[in-house]
Amino acid sequence: KTISPQASIVITTVADNYKNGKSGNNEIKALNDFLVAYCDRRGIAYWDLYRTTKGYGSAARWNEAGMMSRDKVHFTASGYEFQASLMMDAFAKSYNNYIRKN
Secondary structure: OOOOOOOOOEEEOOOOOEEOOEEOOHHHHHHHHHHHHHHHHHOOEEEOHHHHOOOOOOHHHHHHOOOEOOOOOOEOHHHHHHHHHHHHHHHHHHHHHHHHHO
């Protein structure tokens, strides 16, 4: 903001992943809770991928659907493509709501 005050940013939260071989990563949950609170306090726009994808423990469903890579931290190409479509749908919905109100 100091360098480019007119710039807009959007923070995205992180999707659930596996830790120690188990779906449901408490560190990711805590990080996302912090990010959302931080953005809310400072008026920063964010897209909540974590809650959009059903939050804690959701990595198991993504893995069962074949959308997580073998490391169960990252996603497959189809997983990332699906996340991108979710994000674009959210942006379109938000933009359309803005246009309707203004």
